[in-house]
Amino acid sequence: xxxxxxxxxxxxxYGEHDDSSLAVMVAESEELSARYDALCDExxxxxxxxxxxxxxxxxxxxxxxxxxxxxxxxxxxxxxxxNWLGSLLQPxxxxxxxLSIALVAVLAFTLGRNGSQNPGSGPAAPATAxxxxxxxIDSGRLLxxxxxxxxxxxxxxxxxxxxxxxxxxxxxxxATDMLVANRLYRQAAESQGNHKxxxxxxxxxxxxxxxxxxxxxxxxxxxERMQQEVKDGLLFRVRVMNKQLNKTDISV
Amino acid sequence: xxxxFFCFQANLSHPPPVYTSEMSQSEQKIIRKAAKxxxxxxxxxxxxxxxxxxxxAWRLSGDESAAEDIVQEAFIKAWRKLSxxxxxxSFKSWxxxxxxxxxxxxxxxxxxxxxxxxxxxEWESTDHAADLPDTGKQIDISRQTQxxxxxxxxxxxxxxxxxxxxxxxxxxxxxxxxxTTGACKQNIFRxxxxxxxxxxxxxxx
Numbered sequence: 092x093x094x095x096x097x098x099x100x101x102x103x104x105y106g107e108h109d110d111s112s113l114a115v116m117v118a119e120s121e122e123l124s125a126r127y128d129a130l131c132d133e134x135x136x137x138x139x140x141x142x143x144x145x146x147x148x149x150x151x152x153x154x155x156x157x158x159x160x161x162x163x164x165x166x167x168x169x170x171x172x173x174n175w176l177g178s179l180l181q182p183x184x185x186x187x188x189x190l191s192i193a194l195v196a197v198l199a200f201t202l203g204r205n206g207s208q209n210p211g212s213g214p215a216a217p218a219t220a221x222x223x224x225x226x227x228i229d230s231g232r233l234l235x236x237x238x239x240x241x242x243x244x245x246x247x248x249x250x251x252x253x254x255x256x257x258x259x260x261x262x263x264x265x266a267t268d269m270l271v272a273n274r275l276y277r278q279a280a281e282s283q284g285n286h287k288x289x290x291x292x293x294x295x296x297x298x299x300x301x302x303x304x305x306x307x308x309x310x311x312x313x314x315e316r317m318q319q320e321v322k323d324g325l326l327f328r329v330r331v332m333n334k335q336l337n338k339t340d341i342s343v
Numbered sequence: 344x345x346x347x348f349f350c351f352q353a354n355l356s357h358p359p360p361v362y363t364s365e366m367s368q369s370e371q372k373i374i375r376k377a378a379k380x381x382x383x384x385x386x387x388x389x390x391x392x393x394x395x396x397x398x399x400a401w402r403l404s405g406d407e408s409a410a411e412d413i414v415q416e417a418f419i420k421a422w423r424k425l426s427x428x429x430x431x432x433s434f435k436s437w438x439x440x441x442x443x444x445x446x447x448x449x450x451x452x453x454x455x456x457x458x459x460x461x462x463x464x465e466w467e468s469t470d471h472a473a474d475l476p477d478t479g480k481q482i483d484i485s486r487q488t489q490x491x492x493x494x495x496x497x498x499x500x501x502x503x504x505x506x507x508x509x510x511x512x513x514x515x516x517x518x519x520x521x522x523t524t525g526a527c528k529q530n531i532f533r534x535x536x537x538x539x540x541x542x543x544x545x546x547x548x
Contacts, residue, residue: 097532097535097536098528098532101531101532101535102528105506105507105513105531107512107513129546130535130539132546133538133539133542133543133546134507134535134538134539134542136484136488136542136545136546137488137491137492137507137538137542139484139485139488140402140485140488140489140492140508141485142397142398142401142402142410143401143407145393145394145397149393149394149397150389150390150391150392150393150394151390153389153393153414153415153418154386154389154390156415157389157415157418157419157422158382158386160415160419161382161385161419161422264521267521304498304522311451
């Protein structure tokens with residue numbers, strides 16, 4: 092019988108466990124039942140965390156409070172335009188965009204490698220148009236160019252980060268996008284044997300994780316510490332690496 | 344044996360709402376009108392969702408006046424962003440995401456744990472609380488639960504309350520928090536573990 096963890100019991104408690112037989116296992120085992128009962132007893136107490144009551148007219152009160160602000164909003168149509176223009180000037184990289192670039196790089200490399208390997212291992216499947224096109228791409232260059240574009244975005248985000256005092260929703264969003272893209276590029280670089288680039292991207296990752304998650308929950312002191320770290324060297328390293336990538340088709 | 348089996352579903356008199364992405368035709372109509380700038384339609388949305396947003400904001404901040412500010416700010420943001428809302432997703436989840444983000448911003452700007460300076464947290468009795476022996480103990484449990492919640496990291500607290508109190512599925516919580524379901528589960532597991540440790544001494548008393 093497999094070991095049932097507290098995590099399993101937690102998922103069971105919330106009705107989210109994939110294994111429907113777990114409930115039966117718990118019911119049939121004295122030890123598991125005792126553990127499950129303890130979990131229920133303890134979490135039941137958490138239900139005491141109840142907010143103070145609001146009156147029935149609370150919604151109307153909220154509306155009264157905000158309606159004048161909404162009216163001010165309406166009277167300033169330029170604000171919406173300003174926001175829109177602002178968003179155009181922000182560093183732009185959508186997750187979809189980053190992922191698609193990274194995926195093309197990985198796919199191109201994988202197809203290229205598979206194409207060059209095992210020529211006699213079996214009957215070759217007819218190549219699709221995409222495969223033929225991708226096989227022609229120099230996967231190394233594609234990765235280099237993609238990482239270069241990625242580092243430009245990282246540079247923008249980090250520059251913005253060191254120059255602002257409060258975390259914004261957008262900043263966290265960008266950092267999350269960067270993190271996902273960074274991981275994909277690192278994996279692609281590792282697969283290509285470009286260890287120096289992979290190591291550099293690996294060095295970037297902890298900061299991006301912090302930016303994506305810790306910056307949200309961290310204190311002002313945490314943010315200042317992170318800003319200092321970025322200023323002290325990371326930003327410089329990102330710029331230098333990007334320059335190297337841009338210079339050529341150099342293998343970094 | 345197994346006295347508490349399925350206790351959450353069975354014993355909780357007011358089970359947390361389960362949100363789905365399905366919206367009624369009339370709600371969609373109201374949202375569409377509001378998105379086009381119809382303030383009367385937006386007022387309807389405010390009236391409908393204020394209480395739920397207050398509960399969420401209060402549990403995130405642990406402070407009544409902060410929660411009121413967060414609700415107002417979140418609605419203003421919702422008004423500004425409404426044209427970007429996609430009808431195929433849940434409006435409640437969308438509002439919750441805005442509320443969570445607004446609360447996080449608010450908490451970063453203001454001194455934390457202000458609520459512990461106030462001597463008595465407001466106590467709302469629930470049917471559930473009726474099982475407990477006396478009011479003094481209820482307040483003690485409420486305080487300790489609140490303290491335990493506020494000791495969680497923001498990510499753990501958000502995941503815990505969206506799952507435990509608001510009844511969102513793990514997938515929904517992950518979407519609201521904009522993290523993976525794996526990361527979401529880990530936050531819930533850590534939060535549950537910490538909450539259990541904090542509340543365990545109260546079970547036997």
